[in-house]
Amino acid sequence: MSLSCIVLGVGLFVVTQATTSGFEQFFIKTILGTNGAIRIEDQIQDTLRSMEAGGRGSGSNFHVALRTEGKKYVEGIPEPQMLTDALRHFENVAGVSQVLTGPVIIRSSFKSESVRVYGINLDDQLRVSDLENQIVQGHLSDFRDQPNRALLGREMADRLQLSVGDTFMLTAGDQTEARHYRIAALYETGVTDIDRVRVYLNMGEARSLLKKPTGATFLQVSLYDVNRAPTDSTQIQMTLGYSAASWQMREKTWLEVFRALRISTAVTVSVFTLIAGLAMFNTLAMIVMEKTKEIAILRSMGYTRRDISQIFLWQAGIVLAIGTVVGWMLGAVVTYSLSNVPIHIRGIFATDTFIVRWSLWHYFAATITALIMVMAASLIPARRAARLEPGDVIRGTAQ
Amino acid sequence: MPEASPTPSASPAPAPAADLALRCQNIHRFLGIGEGRVHVLRGVTFEARRGQVYAVVGPSGCGKSTLLYLLGLLDRQDDGDIWINDRLMSDRSDGERTAARAANIGFVFQFHFLMQEFTTLENVMMPMRKLGRLDEAAMHARARDLLNAVGLGDKTHRLATQLSGGEQQRVAIARSLANAPAIILADEPTGNLDQHNSGIVFDLLTHLAKENGQAVIIVTHNPEIAGRCDVVRPMRDGVFL
Numbered sequence: 001m002s003l004s005c006i007v008l009g010v011g012l013f014v015v016t017q018a019t020t021s022g023f024e025q026f027f028i029k030t031i032l033g034t035n036g037a038i039r040i041e042d043q044i045q046d047t048l049r050s051m052e053a054g055g056r057g058s059g060s061n062f063h064v065a066l067r068t069e070g071k072k073y074v075e076g077i078p079e080p081q082m083l084t085d086a087l088r089h090f091e092n093v094a095g096v097s098q099v100l101t102g103p104v105i106i107r108s109s110f111k112s113e114s115v116r117v118y119g120i121n122l123d124d125q126l127r128v129s130d131l132e133n134q135i136v137q138g139h140l141s142d143f144r145d146q147p148n149r150a151l152l153g154r155e156m157a158d159r160l161q162l163s164v165g166d167t168f169m170l171t172a173g174d175q176t177e178a179r180h181y182r183i184a185a186l187y188e189t190g191v192t193d194i195d196r197v198r199v200y201l202n203m204g205e206a207r208s209l210l211k212k213p214t215g216a217t218f219l220q221v222s223l224y225d226v227n228r229a230p231t232d233s234t235q236i237q238m239t240l241g242y243s244a245a246s247w248q249m250r251e252k253t254w255l256e257v258f259r260a261l262r263i264s265t266a267v268t269v270s271v272f273t274l275i276a277g278l279a280m281f282n283t284l285a286m287i288v289m290e291k292t293k294e295i296a297i298l299r300s301m302g303y304t305r306r307d308i309s310q311i312f313l314w315q316a317g318i319v320l321a322i323g324t325v326v327g328w329m330l331g332a333v334v335t336y337s338l339s340n341v342p343i344h345i346r347g348i349f350a351t352d353t354f355i356v357r358w359s360l361w362h363y364f365a366a367t368i369t370a371l372i373m374v375m376a377a378s379l380i381p382a383r384r385a386a387r388l389e390p391g392d393v394i395r396g397t398a399q
Numbered sequence: 400m401p402e403a404s405p406t407p408s409a410s411p412a413p414a415p416a417a418d419l420a421l422r423c424q425n426i427h428r429f430l431g432i433g434e435g436r437v438h439v440l441r442g443v444t445f446e447a448r449r450g451q452v453y454a455v456v457g458p459s460g461c462g463k464s465t466l467l468y469l470l471g472l473l474d475r476q477d478d479g480d481i482w483i484n485d486r487l488m489s490d491r492s493d494g495e496r497t498a499a500r501a502a503n504i505g506f507v508f509q510f511h512f513l514m515q516e517f518t519t520l521e522n523v524m525m526p527m528r529k530l531g532r533l534d535e536a537a538m539h540a541r542a543r544d545l546l547n548a549v550g551l552g553d554k555t556h557r558l559a560t561q562l563s564g565g566e567q568q569r570v571a572i573a574r575s576l577a578n579a580p581a582i583i584l585a586d587e588p589t590g591n592l593d594q595h596n597s598g599i600v601f602d603l604l605t606h607l608a609k610e611n612g613q614a615v616i617i618v619t620h621n622p623e624i625a626g627r628c629d630v631v632r633p634m635r636d637g638v639f640l
Contacts, residue, residue: 297512300473301526301574302501304494391474394508394586395464 002283002316002377003323005276006370010327011334012272013366016265018335022357024258028226030349031247033130034189036097036220037229039250040083040236042073042243073243080216086240087221092232095127095222100203102210102217107169107178108160115156117170118198119206128222131187131200138164138185147205149184153195155346157186170199172209179209190350254348277373280319284312284381295385296393305386312385316378324367331366419485420503420581420614421447421470426479428465439465441637442479447614449581452605454625455618457634463618464586466634470616471504471584472496484581501530505575505613507604509587511567513559519546519570520555526577545573549603565596572604576611583608583615589624601627 077083080098087096100119105112122144126132132140136154143149152162162168162183169178181201189195207213221244223229229246236244248255288295295308341354428440439462447453455463468474470481472488481489483503488496505526513522523542527533533541546552549569551562559567568588575583585604589597601617601624608615617628625631633640 293510293512294514296473297506297508297514298525299497300471300500300504300506302497302529302578304497307529389474391468394473395468 002280003319005279006323007327009273009276010324010366010370011330013269013369014331014362015334016269017362018356020262020265022355025357026355027349031251034191034194036128037223037226037247038221038233038244039218040242040244041218042075044241044243077216092223092225092228093221094224097124097128097220098216099220100206100217103173105171108162110161115197115199117206118200119203120200121203128220134187134189135185136188142184147202148181150181151185151187151200152183154186154188155195188350190346192347273373277377281377284378288381288385292388292393295388296390299390309382309386312382316374320374324370328363418448419446420449422482424480427477429477439637447616449614450609450612452615452628453630454628455632455634456625461634462637463634467584467586467618472500503581505580505583507571507575507585507588509590511571513567513570515559518556518558522570523573523577530578545576549573565592568600576607583613585617
């Protein structure tokens with residue numbers, strides 16, 4: 001029974017870690033692959049409280065700054081190239097892409113919808129996102145080679161009944177002129193807010209459509225070490241005077257959900273581990289009771305208290321070793337089986353099968369947990385066995 | 400012919416120290432707590448010479464088994480001293496007493512207490528493994544010799560559960576002799592056996608012990624067995640008569 005408790009405990013630990021961290025990691029991968037590690041958007045300006053040098057109502061043009069009252073955020077990046085060059089000096093910055101966005105109306109022969117154009121330089125965008133792997137139909141090379149080509153989200157294309165090679169029209173916000181574009185490829189991120197809304201155009205074409213010859217809406221930044229995003233974004237903000245939002249901050253709500261899920265799973269596994277530990281303790285305690293005569297005889301032969309406790313500790317150790325290895329195998333088999341379970345998820349990421357994460361750390365952590373449980377469960381019975389007085393035991397059995 | 404039982408008023412002449420395998424003096428032992436506390440042994444003094452077989456006889460509850468466990472260092476006396484091979488052991492640490500048991504004392508109990516999951520050979524080798532004086536081959540050889548001596552040389556690889564009661568007790572005797580101890584303590588060794596096997600077990604025990612110059616102390620209810628020992632010490636109410 002102790003062996004099965006350890007096998008199940010280790011296996012369950014591995015499976016729960018693989019599944020909970022699997023979805024979370026996939027979500028993070030999707031986020032980084034769509035909106036990047038850091039997004040730089042607005043210029044930050046300190047607002048000063050000031051007064052006319054000659055007092056209020058004096059009409060003086062000379063103002064005295066009294067104190068910094070707050071901050072004002074000015075939308076957009078007027079000098080994106082200058083900011084891009086400055087960002088490249090940050091050692092953790094791997095890539096920077098300028099993005100220009102604006103509201104448009106898309107029209108197909110079927111219907112029209114409000115969407116957003118994203119003007120990009122493809123090569124820069126490929127360095128800061130996973131766009132290349134998100135293409136589900138068509139070719140990115142068509143988009144690169146032809147200025148009037150576009151990338152549409154598959155969901156948007158389905159709604160408009162468009163496919164690769166079809167043409168559609170875009171009309172910018174308050175403009176009347178409609179422009180024709182041909183679909184070079186369809187992409188799918190799994191994020192509904194992206195797949196239904198974004199139309200990628202080459203930067204030059206976007207500028208022309210949106211009538212924005214200069215500037216950028218935001219810069220998308222990729223990092224070598226994505227876990228340093230909060231620190232880097234703070235540094236960028238302080239140094240360059242632009243708001244910099246890390247992916248952790250942007251997706252805080254969902255990350256908190258995953259964290260809560262992990263905690264909930266950890267509590268469940270901990271409870272099971274505790275029960276398994278109690279079962280093992282019970283089993284070993286019963287064995288000590290059943291083996292009192294054997295313990296007494298061993299003591300009469302000259303086996304010390306330490307020898308006796310070691311017998312039980314070795315027994316626990318062997319059960320731990322076998323149980324852990326079998327538990328690993330069980331965990332791996334169940335994890336693999338789960339990874340093939342069909343499950344259709346769209347909304348925050350796209351997957352058609354259950355997502356698991358394979359990591360040696362899960363197996364190591366499961367082993368440590370099992371070790372602690374076995375040690376805790378076996379020490380007391382082992383000590384109890386060692387403390388048995390042989391005379392008392394034998395006297396009790398001699399009739 | 401066994402010697403006449405010595406009376407308390409005529410104590411046996413003290414034997415030379417070299418002949419004494421075991422000695423105890425003025426042993427007191429209480430068992431139980433509170434109102435149930437019983438003065439089981441009331442100042443018992445005893446000696447056992449090498450090569451002699453002693454029988455301690457008496458009614459149930461007179462303290463004979465309690466005395467045996469104290470002499471075997473399985474229990475601690477409340478007062479008095481115990482010497483094993485002329486070395487005072489009664490006030491030693493648990494580790495020292497355990498080591499003294501391993502080297503000097505062999506036990507045979509009413510219930511054989513063999514390790515059921517092990518073979519007869521492995522059971523006999525257990526005390527030798529603990530003492531650690533012999534290598535594996537030597538332990539094997541000695542265990543085989545002992546099992547041959549008790550008539551079980553062809554059953555060395557049988558599990559203890561595959562032997563009869565008499566055979567298991569013979570294995571227990573072989574085990575008690577494994578480390579060639581100076582003292583064999585037997586608590587009702589034939590208590591669980593029929594008459595035929597009782598005779599065989601007793602003869603084996605005493606023959607091997609005398610052959611090796613060991614002191615044997617047997618606690619028994621069996622007057623026939625007691626009558627075949629060298630010295631009979633009757634006990635009543637915690638004292639030798």
